[in-house]
Amino acid sequence: MSKTEQNKDRWIIDEKTGQPIPPMEQPGYYPGYSTLSQKAYWDATTRELIEKRVDHPPSIRFFSSEELPVMRAVADRLVPQDDRVEHRKIPIVNHIDERLAKEELEGYVYEDMPVDSEAYKMGLKAIEAMAQELYSSSFATLDPIRQDLILKSIHDAKPMAAQDAWKHLSVSRFWALILGDCLIAYYSHPWAWDEIGFGGPAYPRPYMRLEGGQPEPWEKPERRYEWRQPLTSISDVQEEMGGGDHPRQGGTH
Numbered sequence: 688m689s690k691t692e693q694n695k696d697r698w699i700i701d702e703k704t705g706q707p708i709p710p711m712e713q714p715g716y717y718p719g720y721s722t723l724s725q726k727a728y729w730d731a732t733t734r735e736l737i738e739k740r741v742d743h744p745p746s747i748r749f750f751s752s753e754e755l756p757v758m759r760a761v762a763d764r765l766v767p768q769d770d771r772v773e774h775r776k777i778p779i780v781n782h783i784d785e786r787l788a789k790e791e792l793e794g795y796v797y798e799d800m801p802v803d804s805e806a807y808k809m810g811l812k813a814i815e816a817m818a819q820e821l822y823s824s825s826f827a828t829l830d831p832i833r834q835d836l837i838l839k840s841i842h843d844a845k846p847m848a849a850q851d852a853w854k855h856l857s858v859s860r861f862w863a864l865i866l867g868d869c870l871i872a873y874y875s876h877p878w879a880w881d882e883i884g885f886g887g888p889a890y891p892r893p894y895m896r897l898e899g900g901q902p903e904p905w906e907k908p909e910r911r912y913e914w915r916q917p918l919t920s921i922s923d924v925q926e927e928m929g930g931g932d933h934p935r936q937g938g939t940h
Contacts, residue, residue, distance in 0.1 A: 697769040697831060702913035714770040715882030720907040722880040722887040733888050740876055744778040745785035749804070755780070756827035757811050764834050765869045769917065775878060782872035799857050803864060810861040813852035814841070820848040831919035839921065844929035859928055884909065 698707035713720075723741070726734050750758050759780050768776045787804045800806055817837050818826035826834060840847040844859045873879050880887055886894065886903055896903055 694769060696919050697767070697917045699770050699914045699917055702915055707917075708770065708914060710770055710772045712772055712775055713878070713881055715884070716909045716911050717881065717884040717907045718910060720881050720884055722877045722885065725887055725905055728892040729888050730891055733890065737877055737888070740782075741878070744781045747781060747784050748788040749784045749807075750780070750787075753815075754808065754811050756825070757815050758783075758807075760827040760829075760834060761811075761814065761838065761865065762869050764831065764838055765866055766873045767917075767920075771878075777873050777876045777878055779869050779872040782875070783868045786868070797857070797860055800860050800864075801856070806856060806861055806864060809852075809856045810865065813846070813849055813856065814838075816849035816852045817847060831917075832921055835919075835921045842926070842928055862928060 695707055698709065700706070701708050723737075726737070729737070747755060762779045762783075766779060771777075787807060790802075790804060792803060796802055801809065814837065815826050817840075818824055818829055818833075821837070822829060822833060826837065829837075837847060841858055841862050844862070846853050846858060874883075877887065879885075884906060886906060894903060902908070
């Protein structure tokens with residue numbers, strides 16, 4: 688049995704048939720659409736940058752050998768890619784690693800948070816401590832539901848365990864940091880653009896049909912299909928984050 692078949696319980700479920708939907712070369716509602724097919728219309732700098740994201744993902748430099756499996760497992764639950772075939776999965780962790788290795792910041796640091804690189808080390812250590820305390824196992828080796836339960840408690844700003852590990856790190860702000868980075872890394876990749884039908888860079892060629900909801904000439908029509916979350920997902924209900932203040936507000940320095 689292939690690795691893909693072994694993970695069959697992680698596949699999304701066809702709403703009509705109740706059967707798992709196998710991983711696809713290009714998931715989403717725009718089959719056949721390719722943002723990269725329009726790269727001849729981009730300026731040279733943009734084209735080089737985006738092609739590099741596909742052809743030359745950055746190597747791991749920041750995360751240690753102990754942190755990397757935990758980070759990969761967290762990213763796999765925050766932005767699951769089990770609907771993608773293996774060679775078309777977006778290297779989320781590599782792009783986060785590059786940002787942290789370069790010590791790139793958003794231009795501010797919350798007064799109750801360390802810099803991002805230190806926050807990641809503290810947060811991943813806390814997640815691993817939770818897994819060890821609750822299940823006597825590494826987070827990376829837990830089944831998806833147990834991983835989700837741990838992450839859900841962090842989302843709620845009510846960690847299930849390892850309270851001492853969270854004493855010096857805002858739970859809600861760490862959640863916003865790691866989730867935001869995972870989403871940015873995913874949706875800045877052209878394969879994700881294909882998935883959502885995003886037209887890609889509009890320079891130097893602009894978008895032309897700005898009124899009336901008409902698609903651009905190079906866009907594909909949407910073809911929706913109904914699906915529900917995998918059997919190994921504890922919820923697909925949107926919920927507000929816990930922990931008081933909105934994670935994007937508050938004092939900074």
